[in-house]
Amino acid sequence: MDLALSPRYAAFAKEVRAFLLDHRSQWPGPGASRAEIIAWQTQLITAGYAARTIPAAYGGHGAAPDILESRLIAEAFIDTGAPGPLGGQGVSMLVPTLLEVGDEAQKQAWIGPTLRGEILWCQGYSEPGAGSDLASLTTRAYEDGEDFVINGQKIWTSTAHLADMIFCLVRTEPDAPKHDGISYLIFSMKTPGIEVRPLRTMTGHAEFNEVFFTDVRVPRTQVVGGRGAGWRVANTTLKHERGMLGDPHAAEARLAAITKLMREETLGGARLIDNPVLRDRLMRLQGEVLAMKANGLRLLTLNLRGESPGLAGLIVKLQGCELNHQLAALAIDALGELGILYHDSPRLRADGVWQQRYMFDLGLIIGGGTAQIQKNIIAERGLGLPREPKLAAS
Amino acid sequence: MDFGLSEDQRLWQASLSAVLQHVAPLERVRAFAAGTEPVARDVWSALAEAGAAGLLVPERHGGLGLGLLDAALTVEALGGQAAPAPALGVYLASLALASAGRESQQARWLGSLASGQALAGVGLSEAVLGGRDGAGVEVREGRLSGRALFVIDSAAADLLIIADREGGLHLVEADTQGVHASPLTTIDLTRRWGEIVLEGARAEPLGPSDGVVLSRLRDAAWTLLAADMLGASQTLLDKAVAYAKERRQFGRVIGGFQAVKHMCAEMAAALEPCRALVWYAAYAFDALPDEASLAAAHAKAHLSEVSRFVARTATEVHGGIGITDLLGLHFWFKRVGVDRQILGGPESVRDLAARLQGLDDQAA
Numbered sequence: 001m002d003l004a005l006s007p008r009y010a011a012f013a014k015e016v017r018a019f020l021l022d023h024r025s026q027w028p029g030p031g032a033s034r035a036e037i038i039a040w041q042t043q044l045i046t047a048g049y050a051a052r053t054i055p056a057a058y059g060g061h062g063a064a065p066d067i068l069e070s071r072l073i074a075e076a077f078i079d080t081g082a083p084g085p086l087g088g089q090g091v092s093m094l095v096p097t098l099l100e101v102g103d104e105a106q107k108q109a110w111i112g113p114t115l116r117g118e119i120l121w122c123q124g125y126s127e128p129g130a131g132s133d134l135a136s137l138t139t140r141a142y143e144d145g146e147d148f149v150i151n152g153q154k155i156w157t158s159t160a161h162l163a164d165m166i167f168c169l170v171r172t173e174p175d176a177p178k179h180d181g182i183s184y185l186i187f188s189m190k191t192p193g194i195e196v197r198p199l200r201t202m203t204g205h206a207e208f209n210e211v212f213f214t215d216v217r218v219p220r221t222q223v224v225g226g227r228g229a230g231w232r233v234a235n236t237t238l239k240h241e242r243g244m245l246g247d248p249h250a251a252e253a254r255l256a257a258i259t260k261l262m263r264e265e266t267l268g269g270a271r272l273i274d275n276p277v278l279r280d281r282l283m284r285l286q287g288e289v290l291a292m293k294a295n296g297l298r299l300l301t302l303n304l305r306g307e308s309p310g311l312a313g314l315i316v317k318l319q320g321c322e323l324n325h326q327l328a329a330l331a332i333d334a335l336g337e338l339g340i341l342y343h344d345s346p347r348l349r350a351d352g353v354w355q356q357r358y359m360f361d362l363g364l365i366i367g368g369g370t371a372q373i374q375k376n377i378i379a380e381r382g383l384g385l386p387r388e389p390k391l392a393a394s
Numbered sequence: 395m396d397f398g399l400s401e402d403q404r405l406w407q408a409s410l411s412a413v414l415q416h417v418a419p420l421e422r423v424r425a426f427a428a429g430t431e432p433v434a435r436d437v438w439s440a441l442a443e444a445g446a447a448g449l450l451v452p453e454r455h456g457g458l459g460l461g462l463l464d465a466a467l468t469v470e471a472l473g474g475q476a477a478p479a480p481a482l483g484v485y486l487a488s489l490a491l492a493s494a495g496r497e498s499q500q501a502r503w504l505g506s507l508a509s510g511q512a513l514a515g516v517g518l519s520e521a522v523l524g525g526r527d528g529a530g531v532e533v534r535e536g537r538l539s540g541r542a543l544f545v546i547d548s549a550a551a552d553l554l555i556i557a558d559r560e561g562g563l564h565l566v567e568a569d570t571q572g573v574h575a576s577p578l579t580t581i582d583l584t585r586r587w588g589e590i591v592l593e594g595a596r597a598e599p600l601g602p603s604d605g606v607v608l609s610r611l612r613d614a615a616w617t618l619l620a621a622d623m624l625g626a627s628q629t630l631l632d633k634a635v636a637y638a639k640e641r642r643q644f645g646r647v648i649g650g651f652q653a654v655k656h657m658c659a660e661m662a663a664a665l666e667p668c669r670a671l672v673w674y675a676a677y678a679f680d681a682l683p684d685e686a687s688l689a690a691a692h693a694k695a696h697l698s699e700v701s702r703f704v705a706r707t708a709t710e711v712h713g714g715i716g717i718t719d720l721l722g723l724h725f726w727f728k729r730v731g732v733d734r735q736i737l738g739g740p741e742s743v744r745d746l747a748a749r750l751q752g753l754d755d756q757a758a
Contacts, residue, residue, distance in 0.1 A: 294670035
């Protein structure tokens with residue numbers, strides 16, 4: 001056990017920081033144009049601080065995978081405040097999936113532009129009737145000449161209103177058992193017959209959309225991983241999504257913000273942190289954040305050693321999302337009456353972000369595999385308890 | 395950068411587990427709990443022979459000179475077996491002597507602690523938490539008077555390490571005139587806790603009385619208690635999962651029912667990060683001095699919360715048989731119940747954690 005960085009990695013961390021700070025003038029700000037974002041992204045890929053391990057032939061930097069380097073890069077972005085490498089569902093989910101199961105033409109066509117931010121993606125998985133039981137999805141794609149013709153509806157499609165492209169699960173073999181009848185298709189959101197409707201949630205914002213398909217024609221060559229293999233392909237992608245949710249860095253940043261808030265805000269002349277009950281809740285959450293941070297270090301080492309993450313990995317989504325939600329709850333309770341302010345009210349604190357997070361995070365507890373599905377996974381894969389009975393395919 | 399156990403540490407865990415299964419099976423735990431032996435000599439001799447007694451004793455005094463992580467892994471294994479072993483007192487005394495003892499004190503005690511011949515009791519409760527029932531120890535002209543409660547492993551101790559009210563530590567030989575030890579009987583009969591009355595007992599100061607050694611001992615104790623809870627909770631979870639896989643009701647194993655599955659998943663989800671937290675606290679004790687106290691406090695407080703949840707949930711998974719003496723699950727249930735309160739329940743420890751960071755109102 002040794003948390004110190006070897007000289008090589010210490011030098012690497014310094015180099016990344018220096019690069020980011022030296023290029024501060026090119027950081028795209030909140031209102032940056034797409035061209036500015038693409039320029040910054042391209043520069044990061046060239047320097048090796050974005051798309052680092054993706055082969056150069058597909059538009060990445062082409063370095064050998066080194067998870068510690070990746071971690072140091074991520075920390076350098078957080079510490080310097082530099083706008084991070086492009087995330088989103090294209091980079092985090094589609095690219096790894098194409099690398100794993102895409103054909104050569106697909107890799108050549110889509111990975112590079114996605115990494116540079118030239119193409120934005122959305123994910124068409126969930127449907128009104130297919131949530132936790134995703135494999136029961138009913139969006140149909142029937143063959144007509146060289147095309148599939150798609151009809152149906154997707155929901156919870158974040159960024160659909162901005163996306164250029166969608167990766168989408170559709171039923172191509174209606175007579176096959178439900179897991180074997182699905183294909184993974186990629187197509188343009190400009191294709192005729194697609195309608196995007198914003199889905200307003202309890203936060204008052206539309207963080208998601210509904211997407212409706214009416215006779216949408218997609219060339220049959222745009223299947224990824226083979227016809228009828230969509231379920232396997234989708235599981236490749238979901239694995240990447242669950243890694244994105246429950247990241248302990250977010251919890252650490254929230255804890256620091258709440259601690260600051262509780263030291264600065266006063267009620268009746270006393271600092272909020274001097275309320276022993278609130279302070280105890282803060283300390284309790286600090287302990288949980290530290291545990292998740294240590295768990296993250298353990299996972300990193302397991303990964304470096306090539307060992308299976310096991311339970312330490314399976315619990316991250318469940319625990320991490322719950323922890324973030326509880327942090328937001330504490331901030332609201334500490335603020336008390338001020339904590340209920342929202343929208344653009346006078347006396348609003350932190351732009352109402354704690355209420356917004358408290359509500360939005362409940363969505364994260366549900367999305368990407370509900371807490372209850374996560375518990376099934378932990379029990380079945382982590383503890384070896386019996387699997388849920390699979391009903392006969394309908 | 396490596397945050398995991400070394401090959402040596404894994405081998406140590408494996409050999410420790412083999413020793414414990416041989417020397418401290420449930421029947422032995424049960425016999426110790428039912429009897430009046432002050433210490434399970436057979437258990438400690440076997441552990442000492444394997445090297446466990448001298449883990450924290452420097453090599454020049456006959457020990458292995460290892461770090462708190464190695465001690466934590468050992469205590470975790472003891473908690474996992476609910477083993478009757480006076481390790482906590484020996485480890486804390488070894489740390490106190492090695493870090494603050496004079497050469498003569500080290501020479502007198504460390505070798506026999508490492509060999510397993512000597513045992514140590516450690517009384518820190520009043521200095522860490524404040525006294526109750528009038529307890530607390532005063533120093534006058536090099537002699538100790540007063541009362542120390544909840545002294546760790548005091549029943550068969552040859553030496554005692556006692557903190558005075560000001561935070562100074564003192565080394566007292568247990569058979570000195572004016573030292574009276576009596577047992578405090580807790581719910582957990584797998585370990586012995588005591589009360590020491592001192593009436594002008596001769597004592598030697600252990601290090602300067604600036605509270606530094608005391609806070610190091612407190613951090614080590616919190617971390618080791620957390621490790622004991624980790625081991626005990628893992629056993630409770632393992633037993634619950636094993637039971638859920640074999641117990642049949644309504645024509646199927648109960649582990650197939652989602653209500654039961656989710657109880658098991660919730661225990662695992664809460665407990666798994668605790669392992670890394672205990673490692674972190676133990677590593678910080680030796681390598682990250684600025685973070686050590688806070689990490690130890692959080693390890694103690696968080697493991698207290700999680701192990702209470704695991705203990706009651708694992709018992710519930712077992713149904714009625716879970717609360718019987720016959721099954722013996724209660725040894726672990728009670729073990730974590732005691733670990734939780736010794737040297738501060740989670741609320742007290744978190745209050746100290748806030749003070750350590752200057753978040754208390756006195757710092758305003």
